[in-house]
Each structure stands twice: as C-alpha cells, then as structure tokens.
Amino acid sequence: MAQKLEAKGGKKGGVWDDGVHDGIRKVYVGQGQDCIAFVKFEYVDGFEVVVGDEHGKKTLLGTEEFEIDADDYLVYVEAFRDKATEESIVDLKFETYKGKTNKHIETSPGVKFVLHGGKIIGFHGRSSDVVHSIGAYVTFPSTPDLQGKWIKVHIHRNVQLRRIRGAFSSRVHNITKEMAQKVGPFGGNKGDAFDDGVLGYTGVKKVTVGENGNGVDCIKIEYEKDGRFETQMHGSVTGILKEFELNYPDEYITSIQGTYSNVARYNTTIVKTLTFKTSHGRTSPMFGNTAIFSTDFVVEGKAGAKLMGFHGRSGSALDAIGAHFFASTSPLKHIEPRGGFGGNAWDDGVYDGVSKISVGLNCGNIGYVRFKYVKGSTSVRHSHGKMSEEPKFKVDYPNEYVTSVEGTYNFCGDVTSLTFKTSKGRVSPEFGKASGSKFVLAVKDHMLVGFCGRNGLILNCLSALGARFAPVPTPVPTPVPTPVAPVPAPVPAKKLEAKGGNHGAAWDDGFYEDVRKIYVGQGDSGVSFVKFEYDIGKKLVAGDGHGKMSLLGTEEFELDFPNEYIVSVEGCYDKVFGFEAEVVTMVKFKTNKRTSPPFGMDGGIPFVFEMKDHKIVGFHGKSGDYVHQVGVHVSPISKS
Structure with a gap:
C-alpha cells in the first residue's frame, strides 16, 4: 500500500496528480527564468512505461532528463521554494537508492523541503506556467526487478503506442489491471483545491451535504481505509447537514448529478445542488437549492464504475466537485x-x-x-x-x-x-x-x-x-492439426552500414515489416532528434527517440501504410563548429509514391541508402545531443 506525501510549495496553480505506479523510469525538468518551468515523469507499470503529462510550461531554456536504471529506484527528492514568495520551485534534486543524482544547484537557492520515506512511485502537485508545489507517493521498496521487455504507453494523451525492448512477446495476460478515472471538477474556480484521491480507500460509506439558502456550503465523506472509517470535509458548515448513507460495502455511488451558478453572496460560482445515484439503482434526495439560471453537470465513470474519492475546490462554500472512479468491470x-x-x-x-x-x-x-x-x-x-x-x-x-x-x-x-x-x-x-x-x-x-x-x-x-x-482461465482445447502447405522462411533483413561522424551512443531499432511514420527534430547545427514508428503483424510499434529534442520540436512524415513504403534515404553530414565529430545535417526519404521534403540543411558529405527491389524496414545509428550517424535495415519487397 502506498502513502501519499503532501505536496509542498506554493498554493497557486491547478492541482495535478499522476497517481501510483510500480516505479519511476525517467524525470524531465524544464528550466524557467528564475524557477522550474515544468516537470514530467515516465513511470513503470509491470512491463509498461507510462508517459505522464507535462506539468507547467516549456521555455526556451531547455530541459534536463534524468533516467533511473532498471535495477534502481528513486528514494529522495530535495526541493527549494523561492525566498520571496515561496510560491514557485527554484530547484529540484532527485536521488536514487544507489546514490545517482540529477544536475542541480549545489548552493541553497531558497527555502528547502524534502520528500522521502521509501520507494517513490508517483508524483502530484500544483502548476500553472511554472511548478508551484510537488508531492510524492511512496511505498516500501522491494528488490528492483524491472529488466526485460518494456511496453511504452502514452496513457494520459490516449495515444495507444507500444514498444518492446528486445524480442516480441506473444503472451496474452488474462488479468485486467484496475485503472482509475478522474472526472471533473465542475463549478467555480475559486477556493482551495482538494483531492481525496483513491489511495488506500476501499470505498465510500456515507456522504453528508451541507446546504443553506445559497446552495451547497460543504460536503463530508466517510471513507473506509485499512479496515477503519475516516472522514474528509470540504467547505464550511453554515446551514443544515443532510446525510445519504449507502449499504456499504455492497452498494456504491456510480454518478453525481448537480448544478452550479454564480452566487452574489460569495461573488463567485458555487455548486448549487447535488444528487447521488448508486449501484443498487437508488437515487438520493436532491441536496442544496435550485436557481433559475444554473448549469447542469454529471460526474460519472465509464460503464457503471465505482466512485472511490472526491476532488474539487472549496472555501466558504463548495466551489466545484469531481470524483475518482475505479472500473467495476475488472475480473479481479x-x-x-x-x-x-x-x-x-x-x-x-x-x-x-x-x-x-x-x-x-x-x-x-x-x-x-x-x-x-x-x-x-x-x-x-x-x-x-x-x-x-x-x-x-x-x-x-x-x-x-x-x-x-x-x-x-x-x-x-x-x-x-x-x-x-x-x-x-x-x-x-x-x-x-x-x-x-x-x-x-x-x-x-x-x-x-x-x-x-x-x-x-x-x-x-x-x-x-x-x-x-x-x-481461472478456461482451458483452450488443442486443435486438430491439419496439413498445410510449407511456408518459405522469411528472408532476413540486411543491415547497411551507418554514415556520419563516429561519436555518440550507438542505437539500433532492429528491423520490422514496414515503417509507418518518421519524426525529425532540428537544432541550430543539423538533425538533433529522430524517432520511427514501425509495423509488425499489422500492429504499430513505437521506437525510441534518438538524440535530443530541441525547442523547435519535430516535423513528421507519415506514410500511407500499407500501400506506401520507403525505398531510399538520402542525406548529408558535416563537421560543425563545437562538435567533436560530424553530425547529420539533413535527411529526406523517398517512397514508392513520393519524396519527403528535406529535413535540415543541405550541405556537407552526401550519402544514399538504397538497394534495388528492397525497402527500408528499420534504422540504426549513433547520437548524443545530435544525430551523428544514421543507417538502415532493408528487406526484399514482397511480390504479392
């Protein structure tokens, strides 16, 4: 069971919460003029690498990346708030169990605080255009055992991209992991943000709503945690308290219906009414007071999911409300x-x-x-x-x-x-x-x-x-084998030697059946970043990024898969001032249908990768902050 460490720092900005995972794989820290502009984390869940959202806003001052080894984990975060207002984070230090740390300011630049107490498995906090506060989830560490295949899933952006390091796994897991869904909040934007979360709570036993002549002034929730019941309250009691008790644990809340509108007494928008629906088909009385001009809202999860915790904003009244839901369809x-x-x-x-x-x-x-x-x-x-x-x-x-x-x-x-x-x-x-x-x-x-x-x-x-x-999985009957015509073994791909400067770390995406999409990032001196999406068995596989993405972002070249494929790659490389070895200054891609625009600056030593009756099915090379070399894998074009 994880423990939530309170976010420390300022009170400005919006609340964010990446939730709980198995571990942290990578940390991104963006520098601002006088503070940390944004943070972003890559998490590990089993064999999946879950890419979190960016919290804050990128600037032109660059991003530091800190990667945690597969046999290591984060245990300590040291942070500093600015001395003047204590509303922004000016420095962050991350340290692993093995003592590995990121780059950070050695002298104290502000008011210090730390996050520690076990293995760090998630982060939460507040941000606007900068990072205002940061907190963490910790658990008792066990021996890291994360080597092997990783699948990368951009869950927060709903982009279903998966990659596998090493050989492809054909195993299908029959267990569906319970996933949380955060909905809302709905209402006004004043008051202090709150988030009870879903951490450690088994469910909601009772909800008490405070109502006065203006609407809902508070909400009190009785949760179960570790076999005991504890209460969270948000808002201020100024009127009558009314209860709605569930037949816990068999009954749970599935949705909230309500309204909100501007109230002159508070000079802001607050929640006016609340009604709860349950898994037993019951509907609570309507709590609060209606208004002629108000906005309706509904808070509910997918497919009758179970409400596990509330979040929102509150002060003198309940300004806004939302909820966390757990999928109720899990077979677990x-x-x-x-x-x-x-x-x-x-x-x-x-x-x-x-x-x-x-x-x-x-x-x-x-x-x-x-x-x-x-x-x-x-x-x-x-x-x-x-x-x-x-x-x-x-x-x-x-x-x-x-x-x-x-x-x-x-x-x-x-x-x-x-x-x-x-x-x-x-x-x-x-x-x-x-x-x-x-x-x-x-x-x-x-x-x-x-x-x-x-x-x-x-x-x-x-x-x-x-x-x-x-x-228990249902046994699959053994099929009766039927004679089939022999299938010729696939022709292995050929690896063509990379061209460019002999510098940076070597990388090799391997070979696939086709290339679906290409991302190219440019820097001041040439190609700084490349990434490829491949196809195998009609499934998309996202390769790693190679190099370092600059503030210019990336350009994309998407193929009309499966009707289009790459037949050649052209480019050039050159010695650039300030670099130990040549960098790739330009690449462009030719398909069976068209030619991409050139990415980068055309100049230097040219190269071409092309083989008659073959197509490009993979890439390899060397990179550091820039792409120094690029090479390809080719395989025969199918005649079918």
Whole structure:
C-alpha cells in the first residue's frame, strides 16, 4: 500500500496528480527564468512505461532528463521554494537508492523541503506556467526487478503506442489491471483545491451535504481505509447537514448529478445542488437549492464504475466537485486484509500467479513472508517483515496455482499461522501454530494472483493478510492439426552500414515489416532528434527517440501504410563548429509514391541508402545531443 506525501510549495496553480505506479523510469525538468518551468515523469507499470503529462510550461531554456536504471529506484527528492514568495520551485534534486543524482544547484537557492520515506512511485502537485508545489507517493521498496521487455504507453494523451525492448512477446495476460478515472471538477474556480484521491480507500460509506439558502456550503465523506472509517470535509458548515448513507460495502455511488451558478453572496460560482445515484439503482434526495439560471453537470465513470474519492475546490462554500472512479468491470476479486488493524500497509499488486511462498516466525507469530510471483516470462519477489528462517512451499506454476489461504490471528492482532492450498489438492505445511480467530482467503473458481497486508509497528510481525484473485482461465482445447502447405522462411533483413561522424551512443531499432511514420527534430547545427514508428503483424510499434529534442520540436512524415513504403534515404553530414565529430545535417526519404521534403540543411558529405527491389524496414545509428550517424535495415519487397 502506498502513502501519499503532501505536496509542498506554493498554493497557486491547478492541482495535478499522476497517481501510483510500480516505479519511476525517467524525470524531465524544464528550466524557467528564475524557477522550474515544468516537470514530467515516465513511470513503470509491470512491463509498461507510462508517459505522464507535462506539468507547467516549456521555455526556451531547455530541459534536463534524468533516467533511473532498471535495477534502481528513486528514494529522495530535495526541493527549494523561492525566498520571496515561496510560491514557485527554484530547484529540484532527485536521488536514487544507489546514490545517482540529477544536475542541480549545489548552493541553497531558497527555502528547502524534502520528500522521502521509501520507494517513490508517483508524483502530484500544483502548476500553472511554472511548478508551484510537488508531492510524492511512496511505498516500501522491494528488490528492483524491472529488466526485460518494456511496453511504452502514452496513457494520459490516449495515444495507444507500444514498444518492446528486445524480442516480441506473444503472451496474452488474462488479468485486467484496475485503472482509475478522474472526472471533473465542475463549478467555480475559486477556493482551495482538494483531492481525496483513491489511495488506500476501499470505498465510500456515507456522504453528508451541507446546504443553506445559497446552495451547497460543504460536503463530508466517510471513507473506509485499512479496515477503519475516516472522514474528509470540504467547505464550511453554515446551514443544515443532510446525510445519504449507502449499504456499504455492497452498494456504491456510480454518478453525481448537480448544478452550479454564480452566487452574489460569495461573488463567485458555487455548486448549487447535488444528487447521488448508486449501484443498487437508488437515487438520493436532491441536496442544496435550485436557481433559475444554473448549469447542469454529471460526474460519472465509464460503464457503471465505482466512485472511490472526491476532488474539487472549496472555501466558504463548495466551489466545484469531481470524483475518482475505479472500473467495476475488472475480473479481479479483492479480499481485504484479515487480522489486526494496526501496522504499516503494503500491497504487492497483481501478477499472473504465485510460484513460491516463504514464511518465517518471530516470537511464535508470523514475522516474515516472501512471495515469488510470475508475470509473463519474468519472476518478481516481494518480502515483508524481518527476515528469518524461511520454510518454503513451492507451487508448480503454471500447471498449479494457489486457490486459498487459511490463517489465524491472536487478540493482539498478530497473524499466528498460515496454510496454503493449491489447485492440485496439495496443502502446505502449517506455518506457525494455529491459535486465535480463524480467517480464509478464497474465491470460488478463482486463483490467487497477489497479496496485500499490514506489518506490525511494535513487533516485527505480520498483523493482517489479504489477497487478490483472478478467474481461472478456461482451458483452450488443442486443435486438430491439419496439413498445410510449407511456408518459405522469411528472408532476413540486411543491415547497411551507418554514415556520419563516429561519436555518440550507438542505437539500433532492429528491423520490422514496414515503417509507418518518421519524426525529425532540428537544432541550430543539423538533425538533433529522430524517432520511427514501425509495423509488425499489422500492429504499430513505437521506437525510441534518438538524440535530443530541441525547442523547435519535430516535423513528421507519415506514410500511407500499407500501400506506401520507403525505398531510399538520402542525406548529408558535416563537421560543425563545437562538435567533436560530424553530425547529420539533413535527411529526406523517398517512397514508392513520393519524396519527403528535406529535413535540415543541405550541405556537407552526401550519402544514399538504397538497394534495388528492397525497402527500408528499420534504422540504426549513433547520437548524443545530435544525430551523428544514421543507417538502415532493408528487406526484399514482397511480390504479392
């Protein structure tokens, strides 16, 4: 389970929240005149690299990129607010577990604050044209295990681009990861922003709305978190409080209907009315007061999603309201941790299955657990508690899977025993000694795919254990083989030597079936950046960017796939003042239908990549801040 560290800095700007992920892969920091102009983060979720939004506004002063190694993770952020107003961030230092840091100002330029407390797995804050504040999500770190294939997904911009480092994976995961959706807020733009988020909340039990003669003056929400209920309130109580209680946990809010309008008393727009609808088909009374001239709004997720948290703006009244929703269509079943209520929460997430379980004892109770999960072709380990002697129980995954867990916990809230059962009818040894209250974690026709729980604060013992279950996949019948005509093996692509200066880091996108789109960025001295989108099996694959994007941005050359393909690449390279080696100064692309405009400046040593009856199916080269070399992969043009 992650912990949300409060955003520190100024109070100006709009609230942003990238949410919780498995880790951070890359940090972008944009410099402003006297402060940090913008930040942007790339996150890791399993094998996916999720590209977050830019928070703030780019300037002409450049962007620093700080990449975290696959076997490392962020643990510390040091920031400084400007001394005069404390409303903007003037410097940011990021540090990893292994001690790697970004470039930053060594002398203190302002009022210092830090974010730390574990592995950093997400960021939130405030921004306008600059960064005003920053906060983080942290969790207890486990051994980084992120090497292998990564798929890149620009989720925030809804661009479904995926790339894979290394060989292509044909495995299909049957588990749908729960995803949050943030809707709104609707209403006015004054008051202080608030965001209860969805972190750690299991659901909403009760909503209390304050109404006066002008509209809705406040909202109070009772959430469940870690088996306990806690209340968040936004706005000011000036009138009557009215409650709407749900049949929790079976019933949940699916939508909010309301109105907002300008109110003279507050000299701003506030929420006038609120009505809630639930998963049981119930509709609450209308709270607030109607107005002749008002604007209607609806806050709801997709396909009856479950409301998990509110956000908006409030001050003397409720200025605006929105909500976070979780998709209710996920096949996963979540059993909340059973046992005591104390301790630090943790959550391993969701995997394909469990292959090994290790359990250690402490003072007669369960003091340590370690789980080895399987995700695709990768193993991921998570451990919790103080390491001790580890009796192990192996599971023959994927031929066998865990179906249930039985355990007991004592009056102090410590788990005293654990026993695991599998799909083959096997039962693990009893770890610990059964005493106290019994609990069972099991869902019919489901398999266990992830654990969550809590560890005690005083004794290093497991105080609660929960789990997530996924439906058991339906066996696919083995098809009867039918004779087929032999298919000739594909002709491997040929790699043509790169041309240009011998400087920078080598890169190679490999070869594909076709090229779909090309991005070229120019700098003051030539081509500074290239990126290619390829096709394989009628699926789009986005390659990495090579070089460094300048403030001039990129130009695009899109092919009429699948009817158009590249037959040659022309360009030139030259020695440019200030560079150790030649840089590519111009490239252009010729297809079976047309020729692109030249990208860059035509001058220097020319080169051409072309082979009769072949097409370009991949690129390689060398780059640093500029593109120094470029080469191609070619394959025969199909006659079909």
